[in-house]
Amino acid sequence: MDTTRIHALTCLLGLVCSVWTGDDFSAPTPNIIIMLMDDMGWGDLGVFGQPSKETPNLDRMAAEGMLFPNFYTANPLCSPSRASLLTGRLPVRNGFYTTNAHARNAYTPQEVVGGIPQEEILLPEMLKKKGYISKIVGKWHLGHRPGHLPLENGFDEWFGAPNCHFGPYNGITTPNIPVYNNSEMVGRYYEDFQIDRKTGESNLTQLYLQEGLGFIFTQALAHRPFFLYWAPDATHAPVYASKNFLGKSQRGRYGDAVMELDYSVGQILDWLNLLGIAKNTFVFFTSDNGAALMSGIMGGSNGPFLCGKETTFEGGMREPAIAWWPGHIPAGTVSRQLGSVMDLFTTSIALAGLVAPDDRVLDGLDLRPVLFNNSVIDRPIFYYRGNEMMAVRVGPYKAHYWTWSNSWEEFNKGINFCPGEEVAGITTHTQEEHTLQPLIFHLGRDPGEKYPIR
Amino acid sequence: MDTTRIHALTCLLGLVCSVWTGDDFSAPTPNIIIMLMDDMGWGDLGVFGQPSKETPNLDRMAAEGMLFPNFYTANPLCSPSRASLLTGRLPVRNGFYTTNAHARNAYTPQEVVGGIPQEEILLPEMLKKKGYISKIVGKWHLGHRPGHLPLENGFDEWFGAPNCHFGPYNGITTPNIPVYNNSEMVGRYYEDFQIDRKTGESNLTQLYLQEGLGFIFTQALAHRPFFLYWAPDATHAPVYASKNFLGKSQRGRYGDAVMELDYSVGQILDWLNLLGIAKNTFVFFTSDNGAALMSGIMGGSNGPFLCGKETTFEGGMREPAIAWWPGHIPAGTVSRQLGSVMDLFTTSIALAGLVAPDDRVLDGLDLRPVLFNNSVIDRPIFYYRGNEMMAVRVGPYKAHYWTWSNSWEEFNKGINFCPGEEVAGITTHTQEEHTLQPLIFHLGRDPGEKYPIR
DSSP states (O other): OOHHHHHHHHHHHHHHHTTSOGGGGOOSSOEEEEEEESSOOGGGSGGGTOTTOOOHHHHHHHHHSEEOTTEEOSSSSHHHHHHHHHHSSOHHHHTOOOSSSTTOOOOOOTTOOOOSOTTSOOHHHHHHTTTOEEEEEEEOOSOSSTTSSGGGTTOSEEEEESSOOOOOOOSSSSOOOEEEETTEEEEEBTTTBOOOTTTOBOOHHHHHHHHHHHHHHHHHHHTOOEEEEEEOOTTSSSOOBOTTTTTOSSSOHHHHHHHHHHHHHHHHHHHHHHTTOGGGEEEEEEESSOOOGGGGGGSOOOTTSSOOTTSSSHHHHEEOOEEEOTTTSOTTEEOOOOEETHHHHHHHHHHTTOOOOSSSOOOOOOOHHHHHHOOOOOOOEEEEETTEEEEEEETTEEEESEEOSOOHHHHHTTOOSSTTBOOTTTSOSSOEEOSSSOEEEETTTOTTOOOOOO | OOHHHHHHHHHHHHHHHTTSOGGGGOOSSOEEEEEEESSOOGGGSGGGTOTTOOOHHHHHHHHHSEEOTTEEOSSSSHHHHHHHHHHSSOHHHHTOOOSSSTTOOOOOOTTOOOOSOTTSOOHHHHHHTTTOEEEEEEEOOSOSSTTSSGGGTTOSEEEEESSOOOOOOOSSSSOOOEEEETTEEEEEBTTTBOOOTTTOBOOHHHHHHHHHHHHHHHHHHHTOOEEEEEEOOTTSSSOOBOTTTTTOSSSOHHHHHHHHHHHHHHHHHHHHHHTTOGGGEEEEEEESSSOOGGGGGGSOOOTTSSOOTTSSSHHHHEEOOEEEOTTTSOTTEEOOOOEETHHHHHHHHHHTTOOOOSSSOOOOOOOHHHHHHOOOOOOOEEEEETTEEEEEEETTEEEESEEOSOOHHHHHTTOOSSTTBOOTTTSOSSOEEOSSSOEEEETTTOTTOOOOOO
């Protein structure tokens, strides 16, 4: 669907909705929207210093909400990060780690038969107890085989794919990644859902936007509390954008994708306002891991932070993050809180009036005091790579117990997680142990991790 | 003067001024305030992505004005940069270059007897023709000997020093840097104007703020158009802040200095509003060169850009820049213009209704179409180091004709202009010539200058 049609739809529905009062849509518990980007870096937002300033809608979201400059993922790779967000638990607890190689990040490619363990409780399973209806739009990445799919793990609806849009594959030894509408496979990337590898054109973000807007509209009409997990993947390589956005940014295709995602975020927020449910909807925007610097200019930006995706340096795990809830979260605030994607689980169930499960360890915090009063809760941040805790942040201090970028073998093939950034003894290509005498940085004075203080 | 006293003074004068109407202070030509920071980097402002978010007043200035993410100095060192700002001409035209070593930046330490040549026309000399009164507050740096001082070059008033606050010196072989009130030396740094090298405490920024506020007040009362060149140097090493700001930032002393400067900018803008002259005052904020990365965590941040002060990489020459003029410059806009400190000369004389001198080449642009209509004027940016044009930017493309960070001799002593940033073949320690086949980068896609496209 092109943007003209979206505008037309928006206007039409606006007319319909304006007949009702906003209060008609209010619910006892807030709707929850988590917008999770794919490989988008901290430095990709205007409000976080991207020189191209491609994100007027996200910048506005920050101006109307709370910005988190110190927000982290739980693992610098997609699958474990997403598992942690939905379970509120570290990958070493929810099963998304490997023991078959030291500090190797786990994820679920097509070849892997495993996925999110059945005994894990996912956010939509919790929210169901309070009558929420939940939908995932976009990338799942917690397992593609029966038992591991979204509708078997608490989601009521799904439009998207179990994996990244890698490909195109030849369909003989490796099939293209399937696309699902709920439990039905409706096609495959490259075959039925086009991504032009040459031009970078694809209308997938528009599809995902429509799926999100439609779901919100239906639930608002039905006065039903909802959870929308909006997880588009346009900024994951191979990056794509629809025709209207291609060539529009100063950054090439990656920036075009950012502009389309930013536009979509703006459309969703406008939609909430139009439907009169903005004051009853908690929205959180973040990303699954740092920008994929190994992709060169086809990857995003981690701003002033060191290295990127796959690493436990700040560039690998510090994420762009904005909370938005007009009338509840004070506008234009900056939080000093060290936050984590795992907090989204704990905070969401608290907002829904639920009690956290007491039969397991949760690593997420309830951020309500932060969101409503700009309090700061003391808590550490753990930087895991696979099954190894590589580093810990406490206050402004970060201690590295292990340092590693990638192996010499990979590096010598041209795969570089830290291009143009070499900090001697830090961005090592062998796994260096510092458990007896950790390398310590002050991240306030030295966000780029260049000057160890011991 | 402590901040309580400033607040008290502000309130008192607010009462006095509120008796008059704002229109009483309007003048046929706008007042001009250029705020020039010392060694502050692009990435030091919240609005440009500093994670510590220490600049709420500058961020507000951007929200009320126009942000320039592509604004440049004319040389990555203080003296030539300042000479270019005040003359609208490249250092190779205004005399601030050397021929005694290839690509060596010129500046005026105490040992140098030269300074700004008499035949150069400085901005205050031009503005005088339209009845402006001009004051420089802070660092001059265009020569400390008779003939080269501010009052001999068009300024009517001066409070500050001819050089940086280096020292303390022993007073036998090298005297401490003098501080002037107009043509009178009123003392010396460290002797009469304290800077505690150990604690970082100094009230100099507060003095400079008071001098600025007082000058504005006097001219507003007299209904006289004014030019204030406000050039504090707290972010130049050794960085300092007053007691109320020390320890307040997350970044240590450097961040404390930024917070005090940001506070001061806020006070000046509030002052203009209070006096009712905001709508008749053009304010521009920028810095003289990139952050001094050789100072490590005592230096600032160049955000995603490569290297820093003294170099012709983006980190050395791209500057934070904000234009503010309520009612004239549209609020909350981002300009795509490639701007230069030299444009401040040309734009200021145009705003004052003056015609540019026609007996010499001017390198500055008249930015009025940019400021008022957000137009983009096609123009190149030249990156000089001393007398050598090292690089040129045209649109998004930057061609390096010479690459050099610093010499092996300096580097081996531990002086590093690009700490943690080594781009093979780019951040060279020998002067590498590429005039026959320049190294070209696309700064939109690759602002960090990591991936030459040829």
